[in-house]
Amino acid sequence: MIRIHFLEPTTPDWVKWREKCEQETQALISEFAKEKTVSIKGSVYKGSSWGIKDKYYFALSAPFYGKCAYCEQKVHGNQCGDIEHYRPKAEVTDIDNNPVLVAAGAGTEPHPGYFWLAYDHSNLLPICNQCNTRQKDKGTGAMIGKGTRFPVRGSYATAPEELDEEQPLLLNPLKQDPDSHFRIDETGVLVAQTPEGEATRDVLGLNLRDLPNDRARVYEDVTMKFAAMIDAEIVEKGSERSLKLRGILARYVSGEAPLSMAGRQALRDASNRTATLLAGIAKPPALDDESIA
Ligand SMILES: [Zn+2]
Structure with a gap:
C-alpha cells in the first residue's frame, strides 16, 4: 500500500458526474430522513453514464x-x-x-452506514476482488477481505458532522501515508508499527495471499536492477542500458509498478548502502603503525 495523490479531474464528464452525485446524495439524505433506510444505486457511484469507473478508477495511468x-x-x-x-x-x-451497533433512543440499533458518502469521490477507491471479498485465506484459514468491515478507535460517526471526530483504524491511501504505519524489508513481510497498520494488515490480509513472497521478489529485483544501473553508469555514464534501468526503477518511485512499496524500500536501502560505501572511500580508516610496518 502506498499513499495515492489524487487530484480531482476537471474534465466535463467528471464534472457532470460530480453534479449527479451531489443531487443523488441530497435525495439519499431526504430518503433516510423519511424512511430510515436508503437504496443506493451502483450506476451512480460507478458513473456508468460517463464510464467513470473504467476511465478514471481503473485506467492504466496515474494516479x-x-x-x-x-x-x-x-x-x-x-x-x-x-x-x-x-x-x-x-x-x-x-x-x-x-x-456495529450505535445509540438510538434508550437502546441501540445497527449503524445505518455512511450512506451520505455513497456517491462521494473522496470515499471511493479502485480495489481488487480479493481485497474486497470476505473470504477464508487458503493457507491459514483466517478471514480476510474488507466487505463491510470498518474498524475505528472509539465511537462511530453516524452523521456528516461527526466525521472529523471519528478515528478509523483502516488506513486510507488517499489521505494517509502507509510508510508511517508499516516497516518492510527484503522478506516482503509488513511489520505494523501502529494500531492502524495492524488493523489494515488484518482486514486486508496484507501478509497472506502470497503477498509477502510477491513483495520479496520485487525487493530482490529492484536491488539487482539498482546495482546494474550503478555498474552501467560506471562503464558509460548515461548509457542506453543505464537509462533503461533508470526508467524501470522510476516506475516504483512514481507508484506505477505493482507493489511499489517494496520497490521503494529496496531503492532506499540500496541508496543508503551505496552512500555508506562512498563515505568509507572518501574517508579511509587510518592505518595503525603495525600495518605500516
Ligand atoms: Zn487488492
Missing part, C-alpha cells in the same frame, strides 16, 4: 495505474475490480465482522 489501492496488485483483465467505499455505504461491521 491508480490500474492497481488495487490497497494491496497494489494489478487488477488483471480477468477481474473487473470493484469501486470500494472506504467508509461502508450501508451495513457496517467491526474488525471481527460483527454488526
Whole structure:
C-alpha cells in the first residue's frame, strides 16, 4: 500500500458526474430522513453514464495505474475490480465482522452506514476482488477481505458532522501515508508499527495471499536492477542500458509498478548502502603503525 495523490479531474464528464452525485446524495439524505433506510444505486457511484469507473478508477495511468489501492496488485483483465467505499455505504461491521451497533433512543440499533458518502469521490477507491471479498485465506484459514468491515478507535460517526471526530483504524491511501504505519524489508513481510497498520494488515490480509513472497521478489529485483544501473553508469555514464534501468526503477518511485512499496524500500536501502560505501572511500580508516610496518 502506498499513499495515492489524487487530484480531482476537471474534465466535463467528471464534472457532470460530480453534479449527479451531489443531487443523488441530497435525495439519499431526504430518503433516510423519511424512511430510515436508503437504496443506493451502483450506476451512480460507478458513473456508468460517463464510464467513470473504467476511465478514471481503473485506467492504466496515474494516479491508480490500474492497481488495487490497497494491496497494489494489478487488477488483471480477468477481474473487473470493484469501486470500494472506504467508509461502508450501508451495513457496517467491526474488525471481527460483527454488526456495529450505535445509540438510538434508550437502546441501540445497527449503524445505518455512511450512506451520505455513497456517491462521494473522496470515499471511493479502485480495489481488487480479493481485497474486497470476505473470504477464508487458503493457507491459514483466517478471514480476510474488507466487505463491510470498518474498524475505528472509539465511537462511530453516524452523521456528516461527526466525521472529523471519528478515528478509523483502516488506513486510507488517499489521505494517509502507509510508510508511517508499516516497516518492510527484503522478506516482503509488513511489520505494523501502529494500531492502524495492524488493523489494515488484518482486514486486508496484507501478509497472506502470497503477498509477502510477491513483495520479496520485487525487493530482490529492484536491488539487482539498482546495482546494474550503478555498474552501467560506471562503464558509460548515461548509457542506453543505464537509462533503461533508470526508467524501470522510476516506475516504483512514481507508484506505477505493482507493489511499489517494496520497490521503494529496496531503492532506499540500496541508496543508503551505496552512500555508506562512498563515505568509507572518501574517508579511509587510518592505518595503525603495525600495518605500516
Ligand atoms: Zn487488492
